[in-house]
Amino acid sequence: MQKETKTWFASWFDTPYYHILYKDRDHAEAQLFIDNLNQYLNLPEDAQVLDLACGRGRHSVYLNKLGHKVIGADLSENSINYAKQFENDTLKFVVHDMRQPFEEKFDTILNLFTSFGYFPDEKDNLTTLKAIQESLTEYGLAVLDFMNAEKVIKNLVPSEVKTVEGIDFHITRKFENGFIYKNIKFEDDGESFDFTERVRALTLEDFEKMMDEAGIFLLDIFGNYKLQKFNNEESDRLIMIFK
Incomplete structure (x- = not known):
């Protein structure tokens, strides 16, 4: 979903x-x-x-x-x-x-x-x-x-899995077109979720x-x-x- x-x-x-x-x-x-x-x-x-x-x-x-x-x-x-x-x-x-x-x-x-x-x-x-x-x-x-x-882009972690309260958050990051993107995918109660944070790299x-x-x-x-x-x-x- x-x-x-x-x-x-x-x-x-x-x-x-x-x-x-x-x-x-x-x-x-x-x-x-x-x-x-x-x-x-x-x-x-x-x-x-x-x-x-x-x-x-x-x-x-x-x-x-x-x-x-x-x-x-x-x-x-x-x-x-x-x-x-x-x-x-x-x-x-x-x-x-x-x-x-x-x-x-x-x-x-x-x-x-x-x-x-x-x-x-x-x-x-x-x-x-x-x-x-x-x-x-x-x-x-x-x-x-x-x-x-500048430091965030230089040290960007491309992917990781973070488990909090029994939920596995699959996180990927990239720098593209002036924005830093952080995609977060996870499942909970049989439902799939997909969010993307996007912040301009000012x-x-x-x-x-x-x-x-x-x-x-x-x-x-x-x-x-x-x-x-x-x-x-x-x-x-x-x-x-x-x-």
Whole structure:
């Protein structure tokens, strides 16, 4: 049974299997990253923070525990419905397309863990950057955490099988036509599934070009979650601070 649509992220992220496959992501590393960002940004405790593409809200919850007023936004209705159990007076979750700006303004907008570059139309990436900028307060800062595409392509693992909760996920990867593709096939309860993640392999130069076109100021660049200097050959991440 095929579960693919033109907007792969709208279907794949809405399934429980996405969360099963990625359940073992490093929570401690993610919290360390957010702690480092919190210190770098020097946010007041009651800062208005937008966690853009928040998934099931794990990082939004942690940001809220640090004392911030947080809105977690994601395109996946199922993920937002799950996250709503964590809501309180200073933590809310909404279904939202990142290409659209918010009416309210934020002191900080975070787009973390490669939650960018999914759109088939190149213009949508620029539209998203503009929407982020428009949703910032006058002195607000945005953080975009992306993969270091150059290193990812160089170290691409062509195929592997990952078994999680008794499900064998057959994963293949390739770089083609400017995108990194990750195909995921598996069976569960006698049903076959086939999803393909596709992320544009945007480099620092690509982002600089888009930001220049959008009138965005790129203030700082880091290469890992410890906020160390970016190196296009060695760094694991491409983390950009802009306004």
